[in-house]
Amino acid sequence: MPLIRPFPGLRPAPGRADDVVAPPYDVLNTEEARERAAGRPWSFLHISKPEIDLPEGTNPFAAEVYAKGKENFERMLAEGVLVQDGEPCYYLYRLIMGEHVQTGLVAAASVAAYDAGRIRKHEFTRPDKEDDRVRQIDSLGAQTGPVFLTYRHNTTIDDLVERLTAAEPDMDVTADDGVRHTLWAVSDTGAMQTITDTFDAMERLYVADGHHRSAAASRVAAKRREANPEHTGDEPYNFFLSVIFPDVQMQILDYNRVVTDLGGRSEEAFMEAIAEAFTIEDATAPVRPRASGEFGMYLGGSWYRLRIKAERIPEDPVGRLDVSLLQNNLIEPVLNISDPRRDKRIDFVGGIRGLGELEKRVDSGAMAAAFSLHPTSLEQLMAVADANEVMPPKSTWFEPKLADGLVSHLI
Template sequence: MSLIKAFTGLRPVAGRADDVVAPPYDVMNEAEARAMVEGRPWSFLHISRPEVDLPQGTDPYAPEVYAKGRENLDHMVEEGVLARESSPAYYVYRLTMGDHVQTGLMAVASVEAYDQDRIKKHEFTRPVKEDDRVRNIDTLNAQTGPVFLVYPATEVIDSILAKTTENTPDIDVTAAEGVRHELWVLSDEDTVKMLTDAFDALDALYVADGHHRSAAASRVAATRKAANPAHTGEESYNYFLSVIFPHDQMQILDYNRVIRDLNGLSPEEFISRVSAAFDVQASDTPVKPTHSGEYGMYLGGQWYRLTIKPELIPGDDPVARLDVSLLQNNLISPLLGIQDPRTDNRIDFVGGIRGLGELEKRVDSGDWAVAFSLYPTTMEALMAVADAGEVMPPKSTWFEPKLADGLVSHVLD
């Protein structure tokens, strides 16, 4: 079984991509999704967030929500807004956000490789979200949200993708947030084989985002395999929709922290105790860390630059030496008493795309006591954790730009 393969994608027909393409289903709440579909009858949100077409207050996990999504998908196919490719293809996908450009390959990836950990994970999944994606795939009989994968940058793959983008894209959409999404259909049999072989030669792929979608695809495949006495391994359910980017083109932003209180300490006591593990220097300007081991801290209207003491950085543990782990293990847990950041409501997480001003706003409001800015986790650090079979701490990475929904879907024949 190949690590990846080409597929007959379901995508907007010529001239309809602007009407269809939507943000990922999980980056907005229901009210925002309802606002986004106003005046946009063909938005893919009608498929990915079908509760927008049902009464407010409808349980998003209710059977009628999934059924409405299938109804909307069928309607868009019947009306000729979406159509299947005539032959199997790969899709070269380029994202442009300001000065940042990344170019990857949309393909279907092997569930078997995922199950055997050749497609490596770095996060735990939540059962309720995984169950939701299983019901979504089963009801739609399609995978509509791609899993964001990463491959170690390889010249032969990178060069094929770059050469393809010299042509006019088949889809070119600039989303409301300013991110440009371009797509090239790549169906030449020789080029498809070259790419398939080049990916098969890789040791591993890595899940960057989409752990629930990939886990759900694995569960659906297992169920359908068990129910199919003629199973061969080549059925479409044995693969899941993916976009695969080279690791050196990824843009990971900082994922910052705000804490509700100082755990009974005065600001002076708190700073004194922080000084046991960090060098603390007051700063006249907001602190955006420039290297690993450096942090910004905003407390009482004042910014501080924190630098972890070198002897506290473990050399042989890919998880413990992450910046998020160093902050958690040397400050947030021992000083602020937050042992499990997954469940403790005294901590919140702020994506770096919102800027340091958002941290100041939170603390200045009086609702939060202190904020920390972090240096972004590197792709190399994430891959090291996955290679070790370990799990990243919660809220370690914030990838930008986000993939679009609706560009290409994978129908499970």
């Protein structure tokens, strides 16, 4: 089987994209989704967050939620709001957020390649979140949330994308957050073959975001494979919905930390403790770190610039990450927070919220200190994946986010 292949996408009917396109399911809570879908009966949130159509307080993982999602999905199909293309296609998907532009390829990626490690992952997954995606995919018979993949850019693909996106797009929508989503269907057989062959020649792809969706797709494929005595490997369930972007266009923002207390220390004692691993300078403005190994700290109404001491930087690709340097030299030894995935004394703030959000959380009294980090680079992410290692939790924040509802993959 090829690494990727075209597929007959399920898309909003002409003129319906504005009605359908919605934020990804995992960036909104139930109340936010209910508000965003109010007055929008065809919003994809009715499929991706179907608890919004059930009584308040409904457990979002209850069986009736998945049943409601299926009902809403089938209604959109029956009403012609969502329509499947007649033939397999690739799709080019451009996101524009402010000055940032990135254009990726929507494709069906091989589950076998994912299982074999040719599509590399870099995060652990949580069983409960995996189970949720398995139930959602199984219930709908479709993958509606794309996995965000990346690759080391390729001039053949670059040139082809430039040529194909010179045509009029099939869909062009600006979402309510100001991000523009543009889609071109690629049905030319020669162009599709070039895309398939060029990607198949690549050594590997990388999961940037969507580890639970890709893991769930693998589980669903295994389940259907076992239940299908006529299994050939060519069935749609052997592939998963993905959008694949070149590394040079990806935008990773900082993923910052806030903590509820100073581990029982006074501010003075806390500063003395962290001085073992960091140099500390007063700052007159909010600190956005300029390079790896540099951190901002907001404490007691003041900003400080921290720099990790050189001898504290290890050689291994995980240990060298800024999130690891902060965790291993301050958060765990000084604050005694050894499991940031579960410890309630630490929280994480995506860089899209800005440094003002860090000040707000501390000034409110809800948090004792905040730390701003330099963004993890894509090269660092790839190095961790290539080493078959796992990144710490909350290491990357990708922007802009992919929309739900633009293209789905029926399995």
